[in-house]
Amino acid sequence: MGSLIEELEPREAAGRVRVEELEAEIAGLTARLEGEKQTWSRLRITRETVAEVITELSGQAPAEAAMSPQEPVAPEMRVVGAIMVPHWREGLTADALPDVYRDIVEVIADAAGPMQAKQIVPRIGLPAVTGKIEGTRGKLKRLVQRGWLIEDQPGRFCPAHPGPGGESVNSRNDKGSSL
Template identity: 80%
Template structure:
């Protein structure tokens, strides 16, 4: 007959073996996970770098030829170049990323020039300085790409296009408002 102490020692030894096996399995999975994270990081950086280079070559060509893929997991957000194509005759604001499209629509629906602080709540963001500054940057990008006009500093209106694709508002524009 086995004593109680011997039985407990046997169970303890078996538990120790299971723990060591699980620890070894965890170490192996951790090493595999680290390798996959490294590969993912390299691919993400490569994609972002290529997108930046292509944007530098020609923003319009990139928007037409290099669509960015959505992340596989919706809860994982990959930061990369957001393509805001230059305005050209034909396409509507539907070609813009969601937040830019919302901004253009809010400005287009307004009765007069709008400021970033007026636009932020209308696109569903809290009216805090960080969101206002981020929206101001997007407004400036839309001006740079020809979707909006900044007639007065900080006041944005839709770019109205006349015959031949020339901005009607550009006659009053004293240059780029970057």
Template identity: 75%
Template sequence: MVSLIEELEARESAARGRVEELEAKIADLTSLLESEREVWSRLRIARETVAEVIADTSGLDSAEPTAGDAGPEMVAPQREPVEPDVRVVGAIMVPHWREGLTSDVLPDVYRDIVEVVADASGPMQAKQIVPRIGLPAVTGKIEGTRGKLKRLVQRGWLIEDQPGRFGPAHPVAGTKSANSGNDKGSSL
């Protein structure tokens, strides 16, 4: 008959073996997940870039008057409101900011970036934002995020008050400024 201590040691050893095996699987899956995220990110960026180029070139083609056009008859195309749940292929995925538009219309990673910047007490650098959106602070992720930050600046969601330092261009609906608690009835 096996003693109680020996039985507990055997069970502990078996549990430790299962934990080590699961940790090894998690490490493998984490590595695989990171490489697949990188592929996904590259494909998404490529698609967004192509959509921008198509939108820019199609907008230029339709907006340029021809020799026979008098000019005043040409009407600028009206932009349709962007719905957060609608994903249209070939459309600009990061819309230009306009009054009443919330960060809900942005793709997830862009929304995360805008929210992190909005929650910060001051302008942030890409290397500060990357870990806060759940990415490893490696050069590739920092540079990819910097590109997204620049796109958000171009589209009016963020400002770059100093080179490489990004802040919110507009208050984000539903969030409070980090300094909003300091305003005690200021008349300014």
């Protein structure tokens, strides 16, 4: 029998090979996951856009469609689970928005000045990758169209309707937290 060190060297080499194989597998899975996330994001945005177009074609004003229960637009077409962003009007708060849109509005309301999509993405908990930035930019443009935000310069967004006294959305909800 050889020395203990000589016996451990082949086991160590085999362990290193297994680790390298697993790391390569993880890298491949990570790339596949990112591709699937981007596909999912594009499909979700497409579904939202199609739902908006169908709503507009049905003759309902977008604000009416957002407040009415989901019902078939035509006998053969049904919009299920469409996320609607209502037009801003007096008395309507960010709570009326779907979660991601509300997060975007709150981040911008809390900012010191106009923000770009690439600055907003990490603040709403998304990775700062091109797909997420572009998806967020689309949401920002939708919020501008619906009167929630303004685009003071191309690509720079700020609140269209600051809170009372110019305070931010979150500062009105703050109950003196120590954070």
